[in-house]
Structures are given as C-alpha cells and as structure tokens.
Amino acid sequence: MPLWKIYHPAGAYTDDDKNAFSKSITSLYELVPIPKFYVVCVFEEMPAGTIYVGGERHDQFVRIRVDQIARTMPGQIVREWWVSQLERVIGPWVKDRGYDWEISVDETPFDLWSLQGEIPPPFESIAEKRWVAENKALSYGQAEKLPASMNGLTLPGMTG
Amino acid sequence: MPLWKIYHPAGAYTDDDKNAFSKSITSLYELVPIPKFYVVCVFEEMPAGTIYVGGERHDQFVRIRVDQIARTMPGQIVREWWVSQLERVIGPWVKDRGYDWEISVDETPFDLWSLQGEIPPPFESIAEKRWVAENKALSYGQAEKLPASMNGLTLPGMTG
Amino acid sequence: MPLWKIYHPAGAYTDDDKNAFSKSITSLYELVPIPKFYVVCVFEEMPAGTIYVGGERHDQFVRIRVDQIARTMPGQIVREWWVSQLERVIGPWVKDRGYDWEISVDETPFDLWSLQGEIPPPFESIAEKRWVAENKALSYGQAEKLPASMNGLTLPGMTG
Numbered sequence: 001m002p003l004w005k006i007y008h009p010a011g012a013y014t015d016d017d018k019n020a021f022s023k024s025i026t027s028l029y030e031l032v033p034i035p036k037f038y039v040v041c042v043f044e045e046m047p048a049g050t051i052y053v054g055g056e057r058h059d060q061f062v063r064i065r066v067d068q069i070a071r072t073m074p075g076q077i078v079r080e081w082w083v084s085q086l087e088r089v090i091g092p093w094v095k096d097r098g099y100d101w102e103i104s105v106d107e108t109p110f111d112l113w114s115l116q117g118e119i120p121p122p123f124e125s126i127a128e129k130r131w132v133a134e135n136k137a138l139s140y141g142q143a144e145k146l147p148a149s150m151n152g153l154t155l156p157g158m159t160g
Numbered sequence: 161m162p163l164w165k166i167y168h169p170a171g172a173y174t175d176d177d178k179n180a181f182s183k184s185i186t187s188l189y190e191l192v193p194i195p196k197f198y199v200v201c202v203f204e205e206m207p208a209g210t211i212y213v214g215g216e217r218h219d220q221f222v223r224i225r226v227d228q229i230a231r232t233m234p235g236q237i238v239r240e241w242w243v244s245q246l247e248r249v250i251g252p253w254v255k256d257r258g259y260d261w262e263i264s265v266d267e268t269p270f271d272l273w274s275l276q277g278e279i280p281p282p283f284e285s286i287a288e289k290r291w292v293a294e295n296k297a298l299s300y301g302q303a304e305k306l307p308a309s310m311n312g313l314t315l316p317g318m319t320g
Numbered sequence: 321m322p323l324w325k326i327y328h329p330a331g332a333y334t335d336d337d338k339n340a341f342s343k344s345i346t347s348l349y350e351l352v353p354i355p356k357f358y359v360v361c362v363f364e365e366m367p368a369g370t371i372y373v374g375g376e377r378h379d380q381f382v383r384i385r386v387d388q389i390a391r392t393m394p395g396q397i398v399r400e401w402w403v404s405q406l407e408r409v410i411g412p413w414v415k416d417r418g419y420d421w422e423i424s425v426d427e428t429p430f431d432l433w434s435l436q437g438e439i440p441p442p443f444e445s446i447a448e449k450r451w452v453a454e455n456k457a458l459s460y461g462q463a464e465k466l467p468a469s470m471n472g473l474t475l476p477g478m479t480g
Contacts (some may be wrong), residue, residue: 015369018369018377019372019375022375025375040373041373042366042371043370051200051202052179052182054197054200055179056182063163066272079269079272082272083271097466101275102275103273104161104163104273104275105268106266109427112402112426113403113425114403114407114423117407117411136223155348168379198376206362213340213360215359217335221360223362228432239431240439242432243439247434260436261436263434264428266429267429
C-alpha cells in the first residue's frame with residue numbers, strides 16, 4: 001500500500017516512462033515518509049476499444065485508481081492538498097501527453113494488509129522507521145510498535 | 161466515477177457490443193442525473209483458464225465490479241432498487257447470453273477524486289448542472305458550489 | 321464475494337497451479353462457511369515491465385487484492401487471525417516459489433451485491449444454508465432470511 005492501478009492506452013508508456021512515472025509517484029509518498037517499497041504501481045495496457053467514457057469509445061484515456069490506507073488523510077484541507085499533489089505528479093504523464101484522465105482514491109483497512117508475511121508496523125512507529133531506513137519488511141517486537149517520537153502525544157499542562 | 165470493471169471471457173463482446181453495453185450503463189446514471197462523462201467502463205478480456213469460481217475453472221463467467229461515490233445511495237429501499245436497476249441493465253449482456261455472473265459495488269470517498277485536474281463540483285450544484293449540460297470538466301467558482309435548487313433545503317414553517 | 325485479484329508474473333502459474341491455488345483459497349472460506357461459489361479468483365498475468373515497487377521495476381512480484389464484505393471480520397483478534405490465515409494459504413504460491421508479495425483486503429457493502437440476479441441471503445440464514453448445500457444461487461422467501469440457528473440470539477435469563 002498504496003497500490004496504483006494505471007489503465008493506459010497500448011503503447012502510451014515505454015519501460016523508461018513507467019520507471020520514471022513510478023519513481024515520481026513513490027517520491028510523493030516519501031514526503032510522508034513511508035517505506036518506499038510500500039508503493040506499488042501496476043501498469044495495465046488497455047487495447048483499443050476496451051475503454052468507454054460516457055458511452056463513447058475513448059482510446060486516449062488514462063484511468064488511475066489508487067488504494068490507500070483509511071484514516072491517513074485526515075481533514076478537508078489535507079485531502080484537497082493531497083488531490084492537488086496527485087495531479088501535480090500525474091500531470092506530465094497525462095495532460096502533457098494529450099490524454100484525457102481521471103483519478104480516484106479508495107481507502108482500505110490498515111489491519112487487513114500484510115507484506116512478505118509481516119503485518120506492517122503502525123505509522124510513525126519505531127519499527128516503521130527501521131522499515132523506511134532498510135526499505136524492506138523486517139520482523140519487529142511489541143516495543144517497536146510505539147511511536148518513534150512522543151511529540152504530539154502530550155498536552156500542555158500534563159504532569160505525567 | 162462511477163468506474164465499471166467488466167471481466168469477461170475472451171471474445172464475449174464485439175466492439176459494437178461494448179459500445180451498446182456502456183451506453184446502457186451510462187443511461188442508468190443519466191437518470192440521477194450526473195454528467196455522462198463520469199461513467200467509465202473498462203472491459204477486461206480474460207483468457208480461458210484465468211477465472212475460478214468456488215475452486216473450479218469457469219470460462220463462461222462475467223464478473224463486474226463497480227466503484228461509486230460513498231453516501232450517494234442512502235437507505236435500504238434505494239439500495240435495493242439500485243441493485244435491481246444494475247441487474248436490469250446487465251441482464252441482456254450476461255443472463256441472456258448464457259453467462260454466469262456476479263456484480264458488486266464499492267463505495268469510495270468523494271473528496272479523493274479528480275477529473276481532468278478539476279475536483280468535481282458537489283452533487284446537484286450549479287456547477288454540476290453546467291458539467292451535465294456541456295458534458296465535460298470545467299473550472300468553476302465558489303458560488304457555483306451552491307445547490308442548483310433550494311428545494312428540500314427549507315422546511316414548512318421556516319420564516320427565514 | 322470474496323473477489324480475489326491476483327496479479328502475477330507471466331508464466332508464474334500453470335492452469336493446474338491456478339486450480340489448486342483457487343481451491344486452497346476457497347477452502348479458507350468454507351471454514352466460515354459461506355457458499356463455495358461466492359469465492360471468485362481472477363488471475364491477471366502481468367507482462368515483464370508492468371509492475372514497479374518503490375519506483376523500481378519488479379518482475380518477480382505477486383500482488384493480491386481481495387474484496388470482502390464489510391463487517392464480517394469483527395474485532396482485532398479475528399482480523400489478525402484472518403491475515404495469518406491468508407498468509408498460510410498464499411505462502412506456498414508466493415514465498416515458497418521465490419516471489420516477493422503483498423496482500424491487502426478491502427471491505428465493500430453487503431447490500432450492493434448480487435449473484436445470478438439474486439441478492440444473497442443474510443449470513444447464517446436459512447436461505448444461505450441452502451445456498452451452501454446446493455452451491456448455487458437460488459430464489460428464497462422472506463422467512464428464509466431468518467437465522468438458521470437461534471444460538472446467540474437469546475441471553476441467559478430471558479423468559480421470552
């Protein structure tokens with residue numbers, strides 16, 4: 001997670017394009033940051049005559065569908081900003097290439113997900129920092145599920 | 161949105177079939193109404209030996225999976241009616257052709273979605289009426305996010 | 321439902337493999353039990369150069385994405401157990417074959433789903449038992465929507 005499905009016209013992207021496109025998508029999530037290897041892009045080449053928009057065949061259309069983890073984009077401001085970031089990243093591959101396009105994001109449960117047989121550690125946890133640093137799934141213990149930073153967990157006036 | 165993924169046996173539908181099928185799907189949403197170009201159908205031709213039902217290979221099976229916007233189908237009566245409408249639309253392409261079939265709808269967030277770089281206007285808004293009329297994504301201002309009709313926003317006995 | 325989408329490298333699985341893999345997945349849901357024919361597996365063969373993980377092309381990656389019905393996996397204990405069961409079932413087809421892999425489950429609405437034109441009966445209902453026994457979609461009446469067993473519907477001390 002995230003999982004990007006990119007339905008694109010046959011021949012729209014070379015292997016080099018797909019590499020660069022997926023790197024650009026990945027860099028967006030590195031801002032968060034989450035482990036780079038969480039970001040999976042599946043390019044699905046659609047033959048002519050397989051995509052219809054508003055009941056009309058459309059052979060120059062790119063449809064992107066993303067699965068992200070639920071509750072990681074809280075609040076209207078962050079969500080609008082995120083959509084603008086998605087558009088910034090995909091723009092060079094859709095608009096600038098003369099394709100029509102649409103993108104939508106679904107939000108799926110955190111706790112029904114695993115990677116290489118490991119349940120991913122909580123966001124911002126000590127274990128996740130290690131996954132980010134080593135860029136692969138690693139075993140971790142209970143203590144590493146704790147937040148890497150206690151910032152934001154205490155309130156002014158708390159004494160303990 | 162909506163996004164229809166139609167997994168079908170290789171050779172099940174000609175280009176003319178796909179055109180007619182997608183027109184029929186689109187007409188269902190025109191009842192709402194939403195802009196026609198919101199309706200995207202992706203036909204995915206599955207080679208023999210790629211679909212298994214209950215652990216048995218099934219080469220005459222059509223599986224349809226739809227993404228719709230969450231909270232636009234409120235209440236049990238509307239939702240049951242909607243399923244019956246889906247069945248009415250797909251019937252000629254599945255049952256009447258001798259295929260087995262299944263359809264399911266997922267509901268995804270309204271606010272993580274964009275089209276041609278534009279965040280779609282609120283349902284029933286002034287801007288959406290313009291999108292319906294011109295059948296394409298257009299820039300719009302804050303004032304056009306208001307409902308096109310104030311019907312239903314006032315209650316009997318309200319004085320202001 | 322459930323719907324399993326299995327994105328796998330071209331040539332990873334023979335028809336016999338896919339048959340055995342889908343039987344193994346189906347057996348997991350028979351534990352619940354739900355009708356066997358609810359379990360649909362779609363094997364999607366991805367050509368080299370179509371999957372990118374963390375911005376790097378990865379031709380030995382299996383990505384599995386499952387749709388299940390919302391609210392059927394209640395509570396943290398059951399959900400963790402379920403992920404472990406998924407891993408147990410897929411292990412021989414991914415880890416043991418030397419592939420990298422990831423699996424995630426989405427939860428979709430029960431009431432926007434139909435099979436062969438029939439809205440599936442409530443879980444654990446009399447009608448569902450009949451669907452399990454006959455392993456196909458059948459018409460059913462209002463009375464068959466009742467639970468097959470009243471166990472768990474009464475509490476100690478209830479007198480009626």
